[in-house]
Amino acid sequence: MRARHLAAALAAAAVALAGCSGDPDPAPSSTSPTPTPSPAITVKGADAALTRAVAKVYAGKTGVTATAHLGTWKRKKVAVVTSGKDVTLAVGPSWKVVGGWWPSLERRASLGKGPRFVLVIGSDARPGEPLKGTRGDTLQIVGIDGKGGGGIIGMARDIWAPMPGGGEAKINAAFAYGGGKGQVETVRAVTGLPIEGYVVTGFGGFQKIVNKSGGLPMKVAEKLVFLGTTTVKKGKQVLSGKSALAYARERKSLPDGDFGRSAHQGDLLLAAAVAARVQGPSVIPKEMTLVSKFAESDRTATEALTFVASMYKVSPGKVGHTVAKGGFGTSSDGQSIVILDDESKQAFVKFKDGRL
Template identity: 50%
Template sequence: MTVSALALAGCSSGAPSSPGASSGPASSSEGSPSGSGSATSGVHVSGAPAPLAALVSTLYAGGDLTHTSSPTAAKALTTRKAATGSVDATAKVGSWMGTPVAVVTAGDDVTLAVGPTWKVVGGWWPSLGVPTPSLGGGPRWVLAIGSDARKGQPLERTRADVLQVIGVDGKGGGGVMGMARDLWVPLSTGGKGKINSAMVFGGPRAQVSTVRSVTGLPLEGYVVLGFSGFKKIVDAEGGVPIVIPKTVVASHAKNLVIKAGAQTLSGAEALAYARERKTLPDGDFGRSRHQGEVILAAAIKAKLAGPIAIPSALTSFSKVGKSNLSAEQILTFTAGLHQLSPLKVGRGVAQGAFGWAGQQSIVVLGNQARSLFAEFRDGNLS
C-alpha cells in the first residue's frame, strides 16, 4: 500500500509550499546564471525560484552543467543541442524528507532537479535531441513496506503488514512482487523467523536486508507508511480507481463489502481490500495479490496526471511516511514509473507450501518463489 499511496498522491494538481518554492507568480531565466554558462533570454520558467529558473535556462541554452548536474544526467546531456526559439517551461516544487525537489516540463521535455543548491538529476529531453531518458539506469528495485503500527506505536518498529518489491528495468518495463508475510526465512538480525518480523528487530533497514538476501535482488532502499497515513493520502486525492475482480467482504473491517467491478475506492476501502485475507480462498497469497492490484491501479492514475504532479506526491508522502532513499533516488525512480508501458508491467506473489515452526503456521519458500525471484532480476515481470 505504500507505493500505491505515493503514486496516488502524484495525482495532486496543486504545488505545495516548500523549501525553495517561488514566492511570486512566475520566474524567468533571463540573464546569465553565475557559474553555469550563458543563458538565453528565450527561456521562461513559471513557478520556479530564480536559481532553478537559471539552471533550466542553462540547460536549454547549451551551457555548462558540469557542476550543476548529477553524473548520469550530465552524461546523458553531453550531446544535447541548444534550443532554438523560445522555450516556455512550468515548474512544480516540493520536498522529500526536507530536501527541495522539482519537476520542470516544457512540451514533451521533463527535467528533474534537487535543491537547495539546484542541480539536474534526470529527465528526458526529446526537443534537445537526447535519445533516451536519464533516470538512474536500470534495473532498479525499491521495497514498499506497510507498517502494522497502531496509534502510539513506532512506525518503523512494528511488523510489516505489507511487503511489495517494485521494480523497473530502465527500458519501459517493470513489475510488482508481493512477499507473503508468513514466509519463514533467515533474518538479517539473526536466526529464522517470519519475513515481516525483521522490521520489529532491526527496523526498515533490517527488513530491506532480509528481503534482499532472500530474493537476491539489490534493493536500493525502502518507503514505509502506516494505516492512517495511507488512508489520508488516498482520501486527499479523491480515491483510487480500480476494477475489483471479485466481491470481497473485509472481515477485519466490520465486514465492509468491496463489490466487484469498476469503482473508486476510498482510503478505508482501499486499506480494507489490501489487508483482507481470512475470507480469501488463498489467504495471505490473495491478500498480497490485492496489494499489487491497488499499487498498479494507483500508478495508472498517477501516470495520467503526468510527471508534473510528482513534487506534490513526494511532499504529501513525506508528511506521513519514512524512507532512506535520497531525493535524487526517489525523484528518478518515481519519474521512471511514468515511462512504463502498461503492457510491459507484470506482477506476482512469492508463494510456498504451508508448514509449522513450533506452534507458528508458516510458508516455506519453494521453487515457485525462487523462479519468480530469478524472473525479476531484470526488473521486469511482464
C-alpha cells in the same frame, strides 16, 4: 493509495530511490559557475537559480517556455519542469538537474542505471501508533528495467526467512527487529534482488494519503467484506482510504488466504501505476510532498525523484505481477510458516532484470 501518490511512495515506488543506481548526467551541475538566466528560456514558477539550471539543458536553443512544479521530499526541495513533452528533474535549494527526458532535444532519458528495485512496506501500526517495533505485513517489491518494463512481486508475510542480527522468523518480523533497513536486508537475502531502499507507512498514514489525494480509482474483481464492517463492492470505483485499506488487509474470505491478500496489495500498486501515467509527471512534486508527510523512507530527494519519474516511463502492459509463496510447514517453535517453492525462486531469478 491513489495511484499517483502511491507511485510517489515507490519508490515509493515504494516506494521507491537508488543510491547505487549511478548518478545521471543530463546537464552540467547548477552549482558550477553559471551565466545570467537567458532571455531565450522562460520558466514559470521558478526562481533564478532553477531557471539557470534548466537553461543549461537547453543551451543554444531559443524560445523555450517551461513550467516549474515544486514540492518537497524530507524537507528538501524538488522540482519537475515541463516544456511540451520534455521533463527536467531538479533538486534544491541550489537546484541541480538530476534527470529527465527531452524529446525536443533528441536526447535519451536520464533516470539512473537500471534495473532498479524498491521495497514498499505496509506496517501493521494502527492509527497513532509509531512504526517502530511493528511488523511489515505488506511487502511488495517494485522493479523497473529502465526500458519501459517493470514488475511487482508480493511476499507472503509468513515466509520463513533469516532475521537481521541472526536467527530465523516469519519474514514480516524483520521490520520489528531492524526497521526498514532490516526488512530490506531480509528480503534481499530471500530473493537475491539488489533492493535499494524502502518506503513504509502504517494504517493511519495509508488512509490519509488515499483520502488527501482524492481516493484510488480501480476496478475490483469481486466484492469483499473486511471484519464484517467494511464492504468493498465489485466493479469500477474510487476507493476511499478505509476501503483501500480493507482491500489490502482482507484474507479470511479469500480462497488462497494470505497469498490472495498479497495479490490484492499488488493490484493496488498496479492501479496506482496506471493512474499515475494518466496524471502525468507534473504532479510528482505534489505527490512526493504528501507521501513524505505520512510515510518514512531511507531515500534521498534525488533517489526518490528519479525513481518516481521512472514510473512514468513504464508501459502498464509491460508490468508483470506475481506473489512469492509456497507450501506450509511448522517452525521448531510450532509456528505455521510458508516455505518458498521452486516457482517463486525462479520468479526472483527472472526479476533480476527489473521486469516480469
